Amino acid sequence: MKKAAKNEAPITLAIDAMGGDTGPQAVVDGVALAVRHGLKAHFLFFGDEAQLRPLLLEAGLTKNAEIRHADNVVAMTDKPSHVIRRGRETSMWFAMMAAKEREADAVVSCGNTGALMALARLQLRMIEGIDRPAISALWPTLRGRSLVLDVGANVEADSNQLVQFAIMGEAFYRALMGVEKPSVGLLNVGAEDLKGHELIRSAARVLRESVPDMAFKGFVEGDDISKGTVDVVITDGFTGNIALKSAEGAARLVGTWVKEALAGTINAKFGAIFMMPGLRKLKDRIDPSSVNGGFFLGVNGIVVKSHGGANARGVASAVDMAASLARKPFRDEVAETVKSVRRRQHQNVETQEAKQPVKAAAV
Amino acid sequence: MKKAAKNEAPITLAIDAMGGDTGPQAVVDGVALAVRHGLKAHFLFFGDEAQLRPLLLEAGLTKNAEIRHADNVVAMTDKPSHVIRRGRETSMWFAMMAAKEREADAVVSCGNTGALMALARLQLRMIEGIDRPAISALWPTLRGRSLVLDVGANVEADSNQLVQFAIMGEAFYRALMGVEKPSVGLLNVGAEDLKGHELIRSAARVLRESVPDMAFKGFVEGDDISKGTVDVVITDGFTGNIALKSAEGAARLVGTWVKEALAGTINAKFGAIFMMPGLRKLKDRIDPSSVNGGFFLGVNGIVVKSHGGANARGVASAVDMAASLARKPFRDEVAETVKSVRRRQHQNVETQEAKQPVKAAAV
Numbered sequence: 144m145k146k147a148a149k150n151e152a153p154i155t156l157a158i159d160a161m162g163g164d165t166g167p168q169a170v171v172d173g174v175a176l177a178v179r180h181g182l183k184a185h186f187l188f189f190g191d192e193a194q195l196r197p198l199l200l201e202a203g204l205t206k207n208a209e210i211r212h213a214d215n216v217v218a219m220t221d222k223p224s225h226v227i228r229r230g231r232e233t234s235m236w237f238a239m240m241a242a243k244e245r246e247a248d249a250v251v252s253c254g255n256t257g258a259l260m261a262l263a264r265l266q267l268r269m270i271e272g273i274d275r276p277a278i279s280a281l282w283p284t285l286r287g288r289s290l291v292l293d294v295g296a297n298v299e300a301d302s303n304q305l306v307q308f309a310i311m312g313e314a315f316y317r318a319l320m321g322v323e324k325p326s327v328g329l330l331n332v333g334a335e336d337l338k339g340h341e342l343i344r345s346a347a348r349v350l351r352e353s354v355p356d357m358a359f360k361g362f363v364e365g366d367d368i369s370k371g372t373v374d375v376v377i378t379d380g381f382t383g384n385i386a387l388k389s390a391e392g393a394a395r396l397v398g399t400w401v402k403e404a405l406a407g408t409i410n411a412k413f414g415a416i417f418m419m420p421g422l423r424k425l426k427d428r429i430d431p432s433s434v435n436g437g438f439f440l441g442v443n444g445i446v447v448k449s450h451g452g453a454n455a456r457g458v459a460s461a462v463d464m465a466a467s468l469a470r471k472p473f474r475d476e477v478a479e480t481v482k483s484v485r486r487r488q489h490q491n492v493e494t495q496e497a498k499q500p501v502k503a504a505a506v
Numbered sequence: 507m508k509k510a511a512k513n514e515a516p517i518t519l520a521i522d523a524m525g526g527d528t529g530p531q532a533v534v535d536g537v538a539l540a541v542r543h544g545l546k547a548h549f550l551f552f553g554d555e556a557q558l559r560p561l562l563l564e565a566g567l568t569k570n571a572e573i574r575h576a577d578n579v580v581a582m583t584d585k586p587s588h589v590i591r592r593g594r595e596t597s598m599w600f601a602m603m604a605a606k607e608r609e610a611d612a613v614v615s616c617g618n619t620g621a622l623m624a625l626a627r628l629q630l631r632m633i634e635g636i637d638r639p640a641i642s643a644l645w646p647t648l649r650g651r652s653l654v655l656d657v658g659a660n661v662e663a664d665s666n667q668l669v670q671f672a673i674m675g676e677a678f679y680r681a682l683m684g685v686e687k688p689s690v691g692l693l694n695v696g697a698e699d700l701k702g703h704e705l706i707r708s709a710a711r712v713l714r715e716s717v718p719d720m721a722f723k724g725f726v727e728g729d730d731i732s733k734g735t736v737d738v739v740i741t742d743g744f745t746g747n748i749a750l751k752s753a754e755g756a757a758r759l760v761g762t763w764v765k766e767a768l769a770g771t772i773n774a775k776f777g778a779i780f781m782m783p784g785l786r787k788l789k790d791r792i793d794p795s796s797v798n799g800g801f802f803l804g805v806n807g808i809v810v811k812s813h814g815g816a817n818a819r820g821v822a823s824a825v826d827m828a829a830s831l832a833r834k835p836f837r838d839e840v841a842e843t844v845k846s847v848r849r850r851q852h853q854n855v856e857t858q859e860a861k862q863p864v865k866a867a868a869v
Contacts, residue, residue, distance in 0.1 A: 285759060295695060298703055332658060332747040340661055340744065365751025369759040378748075381703065384695040385745055386752040388728025393753035396648060396732040397760040 153185050153207075154469045156462060157238040157247035160190035161216040162254020164452045167194055170253060173449075173458020175202035177466075180459065184466050187241055189213050189234035213237050217254050219451060223261035235259060239266045242444045248469035249445035251461050253453055259446065260296060260439060267444035270311075270474050272481035275300075276441035277308050277380070278448065279315060280387060284371025290316045290325075291368060292440060293380035294387050300379035305329065305346035306354070310480045311440040312375040313357055318471040319438075319464070325374035328363035330382060346377075353487040354480065365389075438464065445469055516548050516570075517832045519825060520601040520610035523553035524579040525617020527815045530557055533616060536812075536821020538565035540829075543822065547829050550604055552576050552597035576600050580617050582814060586624035598622060602629045605807045611832035612808035614824050616816055622809065623659060623802060630807035633674075633837050635844035638663075639804035640671050640743070641811065642678060643750060647734025653679045653688075654731060655803060656743035657750050663742035668692065668709035669717070673843045674803040675738040676720055681834040682801075682827070688737035691726035693745060709740075716850040717843065728752075801827065808832055 192212040213234035241247040243266040279292035316325040331339040439446040449461035555575040576597035604610040606629040642655035679688040694702040802809040812824035
């Protein structure tokens with residue numbers, strides 16, 4: 144397929160229809176919902192044809208949708224290494240192959256995160272200069288939405304990887320949200336006496352010295368995520384996972400309290416009737432499915448991981464995200480920036496080495 | 507002072523009245539509030555006499571309160587090492603000395619966390635067998651309140667320290683909440699492919715094998731904090747700080763959305779009138795000052811750190827906590843458990859060593 148022709152063709156999304164906790168129904172309904180809301184794309188549904196055929200018919204997905212049969216499914220409990228060795232007949236494998244062979248512009252799956260990540264690395268390869276992938280998540284804030292990464296691809300990240308996460312996150316946020324110069328912060332603790340690990344401080348130094356075009360704002364704390372203090376929050380996968388899940392848990396807790404407050408007395412119930420529009424909006428905001436879709440950054444392709452238990456609305460949001468990202472140039476941008484950072488770091492080292500003998504002579 | 511006499515005497519609290527962001531007014535008002543709510547104790551206020559005298563009068567604290575003049579104050583920006591060397595004339599120093607010399611049963615301060623921790627370690631010393639202190643925080647949950655530690659005393663913790671945190675947290679929760687067998691969990695990430703750092707897994711093994719009396723429930727995730735899945739959540743100070751601040755930020759975000767929903771339309775405002783009791787309770791629940799007070803675990807004394815910007819209500823909650831903990835036997839319990847864990851670990855090693863030669867002979 145020639146490049147010019149490809150750009151003119153509509154976007155094609157590879158949908159792994161089988162892997163989620165809720166089964167293919169939610170996936171098909173989610174795609175149908177996205178289409179009803181105006182998404183224009185071609186869909187390749189990978190999975191069991193006998194199950195998918197009636198679901199597509201029922202959902203009215205007769206145009207622009209094809210079924211690609213797969214005998215097997217990656218289970219949520221399968222080890223990534225097992226899927227790499229023995230997963231060739233699964234819907235996830237075939238969906239990823241479609242992206243590899245440029246038949247699809249992006250992949251969406253509700254399946255096993257580890258397996259999806261392993262297959263993405265195997266088949267799509269990494270962006271040049273990026274050591275490890277990161278999973279990024281959009282989080283609602285007082286000011287809009289912020290991107291947090293890594294939220295679970297790696298338990299640890301050294302300072303070079305944090306720098307790479309920052310470069311990827313910034314380029315991705317620009318592509319996704321259309322913000323020219325997204326602000327970036329490193330997640331850290333605030334107390335004076337224990338300001339962070341050395342590796343976070345070192346990542347901050349590199350970002351300041353070697354990525355001059357980035358709007359890097361230094362350290363941010365846990366509560367800055369929901370405040371929206373910066374557009375892009377950088378951390379390792381262990382901390383990011385715990386930060387986001389803690390925040391989700393707290394949001395749900397307050398949501399439960401709100402429900403209790405509204406249901407408390409007959410007066411309260413009567414009062415709630417007058418507040419319906421505001422309350423409905425509130426419910427929408429608290430609903431995690433409105434911001435569903437973790438994006439795999441670092442691999443050479445577009446892979447969106449929808450939550451395994453996502454409902455149709457969650458899947459629709461993930462599919463929308465995949466479509467809006469397809470063919471955006473952020474991967475080239477990332478490779479370019481990483482290269483220039485390496486050049487600058489190299490120059491800094493050379494400059495320091497050039498200075499060394501003078502110092503020694505002065506002693 | 508003899509032990510019997512001391513047990514009969516009322517509880518005495520040493521109050522560092524100067525260190526917080528909001529100044530002595532909030533501290534004095536907080537103590538007065540706690541007294542109005544029924545707290546019976548004797549108070550030693552450490553700080554500038556000229557400022558404190560009129561505040562105590564105004565707050566009606568004429569009985570059971572003494573002022574102990576201090577010329578200086580530890581600033582929020584002072585380095586702990588500086589305070590250790592040069593902080594002898596500060597209110598915080600004197601308050602800690604009162605605990606050291608058993609004149610006071612507990613210390614409460616809104617001041618510089620790092621300095622307070624350093625002074626507590628210097629003057630009160632550590633509980634036998636505990637390597638490092640931890641700051642614990644109470645967090646509201648769906649089921650009540652859970653204790654999270656460490657939330658900021660150390661950026662890192664090895665697996666031995668996590669085990670010690672678990673032992674301290676469990677004993678402390680029992681003392682504070684009157685729960686006979688609090689459940690304990692280690693904070694971790696859930697994704698199959700990246701289940702936690704090795705050191706967390708190793709801490710889990712030790713807790714399972716060598717602390718048989720503990721209701722240890724294994725790993726919990728970020729959202730389990732607000733769910734109240736376990737009574738005591740154990741983690742290192744970096745992760746704990748970020749988890750709690752992320753949760754606080756999210757709770758505040760949802761709180762803001764609730765306010766917007768209520769203020770949205772005239773109908774909504776009218777409706778809100780009927781819901782006042784429920785909404786007031788909700789506001790109380792979201793208000794972080796209702797659960798104010800980080801407790802320093804591991805030092806040989808009772809030290810409660812109130813938030814630096816706490817209002818009177820926050821201070822009252824910290825003072826209440828200090829009073830309820832004074833003279834509880836949990837420190838002896840901690841020392842005892844740590845000793846028995848060491849004995850068991852030692853036995854395990856010996857058992858393994860005893861088995862070794864047999865194995866070798868069999869090969």
